[in-house]
Amino acid sequence: MVGKKLTSFLLTAALMSPLSAFAQGTTPAAGQASDKAVTQAADIILSNGTVYTVDRNRNWAQAVAIRGGEIVYVGSDEGAKKYIGTNTKVTDLKGEMVLPGFIDSHTHASKTTGLIFSIDLFDAKSMDEYVEVIQAFVKEHPAEKNFQGRGWSNPVAPGIGPLKEVLDKISADKPIALTSDDGHSLWVNSAALKLAGITKDTKNPEGGIIEHDKTGEPSGTLREKAMDLVLSKIGGYTAQQYKAGIEEYQHKAVERGVTTVRDPDMLRYPNVLEAYEGLAKENKLTIRFRNAITADPDKGPEQIAEFVKIRERNQNPLFQVNAVKIFMDGVVEGATAYLEKPYEHKHTNGELIWKPEVYKKTAAAADKAGFQLHVHSIGDASTRIVLDGMEYAEQQNGKHDARHSLVHLQLVNKTDIERFKKLGAVGIVQPFWFMQEEGYYDEIEVPYLGQERAETEYPMKSFLNQGVHIASSSDYIVTPEFNPLHGIQQGITRIEEGQTDAAKIANPEERATLADMIASFTIDGAYANHVDDITGSIEVGKKADIIVLDKNLFDIPATQIKDAAVVLTLVEGKEVYRLKEAK
Structure with missing residues (x-):
């Protein structure tokens, strides 16, 4: 208290x-x-x-x-x-x-599948606990050809990340690939590295990092686009498994009062889109989905034509695809968020996943085709580039009610907040993260960013003061407990639960009011997803x-x-x- x-x-x-x-x-x-x-x-x-x-x-x-x-x-x-x-x-x-x-404007609903059919590390809090959970799963599933999972946390293994040797002791011959809780790093064993052909001589793919140990060998942690080197070889879940995961998510959602969401994982993983389409045809959807298709940075604007076909064939009242998801950068904890000034501990600025010119042209093509842009942007330099692309799209296609959105916004240059309003851009934030979280703030954010930058993280009130629409979301399963009521509370207090030291309030000037927070999970969430004409407020019609x-x-x-x-x-x-x- x-x-x-x-x-x-x-x-x-x-x-x-x-x-x-x-x-x-x-x-x-x-x-x-x-x-x-x-x-x-x-x-x-x-x-x-x-x-x-x-x-x-x-x-x-x-x-x-x-x-x-x-x-x-x-x-x-x-x-x-x-x-x-x-x-x-x-x-x-x-x-x-x-x-x-409630409206959750950025949630990986389909990833509930992984919690059902693979190794779940979210409740484990140490390397010893990770090993215990992984060993138990491997023992209980001897017929599996490989092992996948999610939920390990970067603070447990900062720097180059968790090591392959830990997993080698559990399974030396079958690949193990475990995604971090934020979804931006992959922990693998030697068998997985061998499957992907990754050696000490393998160069980093564009937009990705292969971490190395002191000997120069791959350490066992892959960041951003480097993850695909392994994941593309291992494969994913079936459409039927994804259906089960989405249905389980729906049960969780309605218990928490969530009635509309955006899942941004269409095409990012095989069979996700097929699962949603199947559930829609079978009338098994109980909440409203306005999903986003993940664009490939290697394909550019040409891929938009295929996205249009997907949108046209999916006009179910409860399932539509109306946005294009773009990963512009990574995350601070992996030192892959793209920053204006270098990280304190690595002296690099992070990773830009899209080439700016390719992004601009893709943004313009998506905008012209009537899609919203739904862009992952953590770093201040990344956000500026994203806004540049939205401005370019407006110049090419004319100003209209696009409502393009930027998601996460951990660090934002104050001068760019004004550009949101000018461009009609929407900010989609995760108030669940608005705190100086133990294990992250002092151990990663301050050492990586420096005290000054760490103290300016996750603006919200500054956007509202400029008249910018701000929608809240959970980024589930990155946030395992996605109850909007918890998010509303966190957006107001901006302090870790149980903490009583006022100095621990995260960026206190950015605290929102209760009315602000409710709106961000309702009417402004509806605005962000282009459904404010049918939901988001209690009004006739x-x-x-x-x-x-x-x-x-x-x-x-x-x-x-x-x-x-x-x-x-x-x-x-x-x-x-x-x-x-x-x-």
Whole structure:
């Protein structure tokens, strides 16, 4: 629990908002209603609630009426009575909070597959624990030709990363390939290196790094594009396995109130797209996906024509592909994020995965074809190059409502924040990371970046102050627990849970308000994914993507937000989750 002084400060700064329009004596637009005859009964009415609509005026209401999966009324309990018919299901919420369904604007939903069918290291915290988990999996799966997994953490093995010798002791003849928790490094054994033909003489591929030990031999860690040297040989999961993973993700999502997401892994891994298409045809999708296709830096603008065909054949209401994903740089913990000034410990600026001119032309081609750009950018130099490409696309194609997005934004030059607004670019951030995390901040971020840069990480309020749309996301499975309520809390406090030292608040000037954070997971998330016309707020005419919480977030301390529970989740008026009552 945060200390009394810090708690008081946080509450004063971020949480002193009106409890409701009704509490302030203001009625929200006298009750919104559709143009249809009010005598037509609703299918569902949620009454006696504390409804935060997140509409343009941030109105509050008491009741919501739903018909045919759409919202037909928002207003007072008295006004909702007109919509009650013989078959109307009326739920007395007894004051519980109602919000639009949460939107996770960057989440690797399909990677849940790996948690089911491969080695899961996310819960292990040391090299000894990694070895224990890997040994157990190898022993339990003797028929496997190779072993894959994910979840090891860079702070456990900083510098050149974990060594191949550790894995060689577990399996000397079968390849082992384990992706780091951030997805930007690969830990392999000697058999995997041999399979890929990697020796001490193998040159780094463009946009990648083969780490070496003191003898000059490959150490067993591959960064960024070097990962593909092994992964392309090992292969991946089947479409059926991906289906199972996506369905498991959906169960997790609705429990957390997540109703719309963007998975950016189409074409990056074989069979992911096929799995989504299959689930859509089989009517097994329960939440809305607006996914992105990963572009190949070696193929340039020519690949956009194929992306158009993929988009055209996927127009299911719950599954569409509307963006092109680009990896512009790597990550700080791997020293591959592309920085304006060199790293303190390596004296290099990191890795730029795309050639700027190829990126510009690809960005322009994607923009012309009506795709959003969805660009991974961690470093300040990378972000400038990304914005240059978006500006080039605008010059080539004219200004329009593109809503291109930059994802992560760990370091951003202040002068570039103004360019976001000018270009209409959207920032997609991960508030779950807004803290001086133990094992990362003092051990990696400060030594790698220097104190001054480390103290400016993960801006958010600066973007909001410039009028830039900021959408929040989890980057699951990089963030294993992706509950948006936790993200909302972290965006407000920016301090590690249980920490009471105010000096440990990460970049405190960037703290957002509760209203800011809710918007980033709802209406601004909808804006970022081009679905704000159908979801993101509780308004008449929009889809009934609605969640109910057991607590009013405006009534509790910021440090307790993550402990609120999702009671009910509706997607287009269909109940997809209800919290079981304790016996």
